[in-house]
Amino acid sequence: MDGDNLHHASDRQRTAFAPEALARMLSVSTATLARGRGIALDVSVLTGTPPRLVGDAETAGALCNALAASAIASSGPGRLDIRLSALPAGDERVTLRAELTGRFDTQGESGFGQELAGRLLAALGSRMTVEQEADGLRRAVLDMPAALPSRATDAERLMNWARARGGRLLVVDDSATNRLVVAGLLAKAGFSVETANGGAEAVEAVSQAPVPPEAVLMDVAMPDMDGLTATATIRRLGDERARIPIIAVTANALPEDRVRCLAAGMNDYLTKPVRRAELLGALERWLAPQPA
Template sequence: MDDDNLHHAPGGRVTAFAPEALARMLSVSAAALAQARDVALDVSVLSGTPPRLVGDADTVGALCTAFAASAIASTDPGSGRLEVRLSALPAGQERVTLRAELAGRFDTHGDAGFCPELARRLLAALGARMDMEHGMEDGMRRVTLDMPAALPSRTTDADRLMSWARSRGGRLLVVDDSATNRMVVAGLLAKAGFSVETAIGGAEAVVAVAQALVPPEAVLMDVAMPDMDGVAATATIRSLGDERARIPIIAVTANAQPEDRIRCLAAGMNDYLTKPVRRADLLGALERWLAPLPV
């Protein structure tokens, strides 16, 4: 990813960072203020968020900390909890939007309150955006802070990726209406150390994700299929309403036009690979989207 494709704060330095590390830093930096005001602070990273992102990590961390501190400071002592959820949304090409969502009973009026208009003006200069939702249940408010980021470069070393895959492993679902294509992709992944299941179409893939006792960790999804195409299958999975809705879905398709990529990402796919696909491309995409195994 070229640094010029990222909008970041003047003087900001674009580096790789881990959302999990950002969450831990945020928990530590805001813990004292939360404890002093008797506000329960809950910070987490939603499943399906890439384990590594590229961006202005210092500015991202400062923005998240400032927003959390402002929300805590404008919450009446002992009045509840502040939840912070970090996630990433596809934004085209190799770009993503890093989202920090804050939910709590913080004030948005007066000198001591969380000041949305001032925040919006400050964020505009940093390439970030804020939205606020009022009128939630029990007086809760939700603020979403969207910041530009990117996925790590696709330039990868085949040997390093094979080593990563063999140590990482995991269960994958390969979806394709062509028996040959299923066999080829499943074979490449199995030789790299993954446990692979297959589905012959979009409808079967939806059932495999929705009804499996233990769902796959990622889906390799063909697009052009007769019963239910990959775009419709992805949209259905994303509508499930639980953690299964956030499973990484990677398009593996012969449709190589720019509008095809846009259509796939708009449907909720995380990544996009074109056939004939190489094992290094498959492993590189999986490395970008599979969370590290717990230590």
């Protein structure tokens, strides 16, 4: 399949998505499988990759998961690395590339290539190559069609989206200053914002309010009940409130902090000091469109 066909075949179901969010999802969804086989899986986005792309995000996520799961299933204990990037492909089109490197098997009935081939054939517009490296490692390259956002700046586009959508949000932070800053950024973008000064108050706001917030911006380190505990408590509510998007907004910026937040049930992860475009980008990823 040539480059033009590669992109035209996947012009369906085009939505905006963030490669960073895709990497986080991939890391969390494969963590248990990797640990079970003694594999250290590192997923990252290469420097210079656009912060947002447009494409069939659902298929891209499914294919990246298939790539990682197949490599893990055909590897012994060791390390696997996945790097996401975007390559120019003419006009505003790009190729979203997932490049996996490690010591995985490509032979046998359940081997890497055999297992993944059927999934790729069913996903029109994508392709994969596997190469043997000189140092004994193998490199699998999965190319998927995508495009850059419109020529309007991302900040302008996000503001337009926020003003058109609106909605009710809950900002949780034990610092009054941080609450005011984040709430102010979101209010100026057109959202209705409520605040909570700790995890316990956040749980009450979600579980007891007649109409719960549509999303929660959650600090992590708080004295009464931390954000991880509050998130886990909300996820155990047992109704639609348990599925409210929760986005970490935290000063804890280490990779293991990110993993802990996502493992606790948070949907996304932002580090302080946070900018309005980052807040709006995360909300756009997780808030369903307003009904017409």
